[in-house]
Structure formats: structure tokens, C-alpha cells
Amino acid sequence: MTLIDxxxxxxxxxxxxxxxxxxxxxxxxxxxxxxxxxxWGQGMLDAAEANLRTRLPxxxxxxxxxxxxxxxxxxxxxxxxxTRHDALVVVGGDCVTCMSRGIRDAIWAELAGLxxxxxxxxxxxxxVRQVCDTYGMPALHVFRVRESLFGxxxxxxxxxxxxxxxxxxxxLTD
Amino acid sequence: xxxxxxxxxCYRRGWTDGLPVVPPTPDRVExxxxxxxxxxxxxxxxxxxxxxxxxREKIAANAVMAGCRPGYLPIVxxxxxxAAEPAxxxxxxxxxxxSQSPVxxxxxxxxxxxxxxxxxxxxxxxARANATIxxxxxxxxxxxxxxxxxxxxxxxxxxxxxYSYCFTEHLALSPWDSWHTERGLDPDxxxxxxxxxxxxxxxxxxxxxNGAAVLRTICESLAIPGTYNAYFRQDLWLVLSxxxxxxxxxxxxxxxxxxxxxxxxxxxxxDRLRGRGLYGYLDELLPPTxxxxxxxxxxxxxxxxxxAVAGGDFGGYTAALFGSGSxxxxxxxxxxxxxxxxxxx
Numbered sequence: 001m002t003l004i005d006x007x008x009x010x011x012x013x014x015x016x017x018x019x020x021x022x023x024x025x026x027x028x029x030x031x032x033x034x035x036x037x038x039x040w041g042q043g044m045l046d047a048a049e050a051n052l053r054t055r056l057p058x059x060x061x062x063x064x065x066x067x068x069x070x071x072x073x074x075x076x077x078x079x080x081x082x083t084r085h086d087a088l089v090v091v092g093g094d095c096v097t098c099m100s101r102g103i104r105d106a107i108w109a110e111l112a113g114l115x116x117x118x119x120x121x122x123x124x125x126x127x128v129r130q131v132c133d134t135y136g137m138p139a140l141h142v143f144r145v146r147e148s149l150f151g152x153x154x155x156x157x158x159x160x161x162x163x164x165x166x167x168x169x170x171x172l173t174d
Numbered sequence: 175x176x177x178x179x180x181x182x183x184c185y186r187r188g189w190t191d192g193l194p195v196v197p198p199t200p201d202r203v204e205x206x207x208x209x210x211x212x213x214x215x216x217x218x219x220x221x222x223x224x225x226x227x228x229x230r231e232k233i234a235a236n237a238v239m240a241g242c243r244p245g246y247l248p249i250v251x252x253x254x255x256x257a258a259e260p261a262x263x264x265x266x267x268x269x270x271x272x273s274q275s276p277v278x279x280x281x282x283x284x285x286x287x288x289x290x291x292x293x294x295x296x297x298x299x300x301a302r303a304n305a306t307i308x309x310x311x312x313x314x315x316x317x318x319x320x321x322x323x324x325x326x327x328x329x330x331x332x333x334x335x336x337y338s339y340c341f342t343e344h345l346a347l348s349p350w351d352s353w354h355t356e357r358g359l360d361p362d363x364x365x366x367x368x369x370x371x372x373x374x375x376x377x378x379x380x381x382x383x384n385g386a387a388v389l390r391t392i393c394e395s396l397a398i399p400g401t402y403n404a405y406f407r408q409d410l411w412l413v414l415s416x417x418x419x420x421x422x423x424x425x426x427x428x429x430x431x432x433x434x435x436x437x438x439x440x441x442x443x444x445d446r447l448r449g450r451g452l453y454g455y456l457d458e459l460l461p462p463t464x465x466x467x468x469x470x471x472x473x474x475x476x477x478x479x480x481x482a483v484a485g486g487d488f489g490g491y492t493a494a495l496f497g498s499g500s501x502x503x504x505x506x507x508x509x510x511x512x513x514x515x516x517x518x519x
Binding site: 001002003004005006007008034035036037038067068069070071095096097100101104127130131134135 | 175180183184187189197198199200203221223224225226227228229231232234235236238239260263265266269270271272313314317318319320326328406454455456459499500
């Protein structure tokens with residue numbers, strides 16, 4: 001017996017954009033966390049910035065804070081980022097809401113030609129994988145921090161994150 | 175395959191919400207499409223988060239699975255279009271950890287045509303139209319927008335409205351015109367409104383015979399710190415029972431007066447917000463001075479409040495449907511008439 005398929009899932013595999021950052025790339029560091037008060041986002045970005053300063057000495061950094069509950073059209077958001085940045089690092093905490101938005105933003109940034117990477121915690125690893133699949137970019141660079149960041153101060157968060165993002169510069173350049 | 179096998183096959187393919195579905199066989203889907211069968215591939219909406227294309231046939235197949243009768247399809251289509259409106263913020267609704275579900279209010283002739291109920295059990299389990307139209311929308315979101323349990327939907331707790339959450343007003347017992355008419359919309363046309371809401375909070379007041387007392391109970395019950403409304407101050411739906419609405423109207427208040435009254439009186443003292451709920455969690459997302467001017471209303475404007483009248487003719491109850499901070503009400507016009515139906519074999 002034939003059944004009419006009620007699903008609308010599209011199966012596609014979008015490639016990452018070409019990596020061709022110049023000597024002084026403008027790197028946007030995006031705090032996509034909802035819980036700004038936890039300083040998770042800024043702590044994770046501190047670690048990312050320290051890593052990239054070492055490996056991309058000419059890079060210029062700019063921080064972006066967004067409310068993950070907002071829902072701007074992702075193509076327009078990515079186009080806006082592309083006017084100010086050459087690459088993006090997007091971070092989120094143990095939060096499904098902010099990670100789904102963060103992954104979506106990173107994928108649309110890739111589609112706009114901005115090499116992008118995401119840093120998240122292992123607590124949301126499954127949702128991250130599913131969102132990557134849903135938006136058709138399973139190869140998106142995602143760095144998973146396998147430490148609990150709960151209740152930690154900003155400096156400690158950066159310290160805990162650092163061992164898990166060693167390949168961050170390579171993700172944006174190779 | 176017999177009927178049971180087909181139901182199990184739908185489970186196996188991951189198409190259900192946990193309850194059995196009516197298998198979407200070609201004849202049933204064509205019957206659902208009715209005279210729109212030749213326009214089955216017409217895209218009705220693009221649904222986040224997966225960007226799935228909700229064609230009329232996809233919507234019809236999910237409506238079949240939900241148990242809809244063919245005449246319900248225009249309302250389901252309108253519900254899908256409403257959910258795709260930017261105001262509804264479907265992408266966040268379907269991926270948030272908070273426990274919310276799209277709730278539908280159907281107004282106008284279409285609600286009568288499909289025998290949607292605003293009577294007893296208006297928000298519960300009674301009328302086929304309420305149960306299946308609400309379920310059909312949720313199945314469309316699940317199957318077309320990749321809103322699958324264990325998939326992108328990661329609500330920490332969820333709530334029972336994720337099976338179905340749909341009602342209409344009980345106009346015969348309402349002291350006011352229908353919500354859409356009072357909003358200046360054509361009373362002869364049908365509207366479907368969608369909002370993503372928490373499970374209903376039932377507010378009971380049966381000890382008073384005047385609207386002022388009832389409103390006091392309602393406002394004090396709404397002003398609690400553990401809601402998204404307390405911090406984001408966005409939309410709120412209030413479903414008044416005919417008894418509550420009647421008492422309030424007898425005091426000379428209109429539906430708009432109720433919204434204004436709730437805006438003015440459902441307020442939290444800053445000391446009841448500091449150190450509670452989402453306070454601290456959202457500090458950089460909220461205006462820095464939001465607690466400087468005294469008690470804070472749970473909505474930032476009376477226009478945020480949708481007041482509906484539904485339920486049986488006895489009982490002093492009001493249901494509060496709190497929002498989630500990321501979604502507002504979206505309303506779209508439904509087709510002027512139900513499609514002509516065909517019989518399924």
C-alpha cells in the first residue's frame with residue numbers, strides 16, 4: 001500500500017565556503033548565549049580570541065552580542081555580518097535555543113562567504129548535530145567543550161574551553 | 175498490509191506524535207484535497223527550522239493523519255500560513271527548551287462550518303474539529319518543519335498541548351462580539367490566530383458576583399515571577415469562561431477594558447522580580463532601567479492581550495496562556511469557504 005509522504009525534509013549537503021582570509025582578517029566573535037549574566041559567552045570568546053591571536057597575529061577582532069530569541073531573516077543577518085567581518089566564531093552555552101540559532105547563523109554566514117566555526121558544550125552536542133543536518137551543512141566546524149561551565153567565572157570558563165579549540169584557526173583558514 | 179500494519183508503518187517512518195495516526199493513503203489525501211486536488215503541489219508556506227516546503231498535499235496528508243475531515247483543510251492551511259508569519263517566530267518556537275506549543279483560535283464562519291467547539295471542554299478533549307485541526311498543525315510543523323520528538327524539538331518538559339491546542343469562542347454565551355469582529359475584521363470572514371503558549375493556568379473565582387472581584391483575582395494570579403511574561407512582557411491570551419465574562423461585562427467593561435485593566439493591575443513589584451525567575455539570566459537583554467519605575471506590568475501594552483470567551487455556561491474560570499518571550503500572535507484570514515469534499519474509499 002502506498003502512503004503519501006507527509007514530510008518536507010530536504011536532503012542536501014551544502015559545502016563550506018572557500019577559505020581565503022588575508023593577512024589581517026576581521027574576525028567577528030559572536031556571543032549567541034541567552035544567559036549573558038553567566039558570562040559563558042564572553043568566557044568562551046576570550047578563549048577563542050586568545051587562540052586566534054596566537055595563530056593569526058594580524059587578525060582584528062570585533063565582538064557581537066545578540067539575543068538568540070530574536071529572529072532576523074538569516075540571510076540578512078549574515079549579509080550584515082559580511083559587511084564588518086571576514087570570518088565568524090559563534091558561541092553558545094548549554095542552551096538549545098541559543099545553539100540552534102547560533103548554528104543557523106553560522107551556516108548562513110558560510111553561505112554568505114564567511115568562514116565560520118561554532119563553539120558549544122557537549123551538553124547540546126546532539127542538537128548541534130541535528131541542526132547542522134537540518135540546515136544541510138553537516139561539515140560545519142563545531143568545537144565541543146567537554147567540561148561543565150556551570151557556575152564558573154569568566155576567566156575559568158576561558159581556561160576550561162582552551163584545550164578544546166586548538167583547531168579553531170585551521171577551521172577558519174584551511 | 176491491513177489497517178493496523180499501516181498505522182505501525184507510520185510509526186516506523188517517524189511520522190507520528192506518539193498517538194496513532196490515520197494512514198495517509200492516496201485516496202484519503204485526495205479526499206482531503208477535494209476540489210483543490212489539481213493544486214496539490216501549490217506551496218502554502220516555507221517552514222522553519224528546516225525550510226521545508228508545506229505544499230497543499232503535504233498539509234493534506236498531515237491533516238489526514240491527524241483525523242481531520244476534508245472540510246477542515248482550509249483552516250489547517252490558514253493555521254500553517256499563520257505559523258509561518260515572522261511574528262510567530264517559528265524557528266525559535268520549534269527549537270526552544272521552554273515548554274510551549276502553538277495554540278489556535280478560530281474565528282468566523284469557518285469555525286461553525288467545521289463544528290469547532292467553544293462550549294464545554296473548549297480547551298480540552300471533546301470536539302473533533304478542535305482536536306484534529308490543532309493536531310494537524312503540529313504534525314505539519316513536526317513533519318515538514320523537522321519538528322520531531324527527539325529531533326529538533328528539545329523542550330525540557332513540553333506540555334500536553336503539543337498534541338493539540340485549538341479552540342473557538344462561545345459566541346452564544348459571550349457578552350461581546352467575536353474577537354476578530356472587535357478587532358475591526360470582517361465578521362463574515364474567518365480568521366485563524368496562532369500563538370505559542372505555555373499550558374493553560376486555570377484561575378478560579380467562584381466566590382464573587384461582580385466583575386471587579388473577578389478581575390482582582392485574575393490580575394493577582396497573573397502577577398507571578400516564574401513566567402516569561404514577567405520579564406519579556408510580550409503577548410498573553412486570556413480565555414474567560416462565559417460566567418467570568420458575564421460578570422465583568424455586567425460591570426460595564428468591554429473586552430478592551432479587560433485588557434487595559436489587566437495591563438494596569440497585573441503588575442509585579444520589583445522586589446518580587448529581583449533574584450527570581452529569569453532575573454539575572456537575561457540581564458543584558460533587558461533595558462537597564464526596567465525596574466526603576468515601580469511595579470512592572472506583565473505586558474508592555476494592553477494590545478498584547480488577546481481576550482477570548484469560551485467554555486461551558488457554568489463555572490467561574492479563566493485560563494491564562496502565558497507566552498515565551500520569543501513569539502507573538504499571528505493571525506491570517508482563512509479561505510472564505512471550505513473546499514468541496516470528496517469521499518474516501
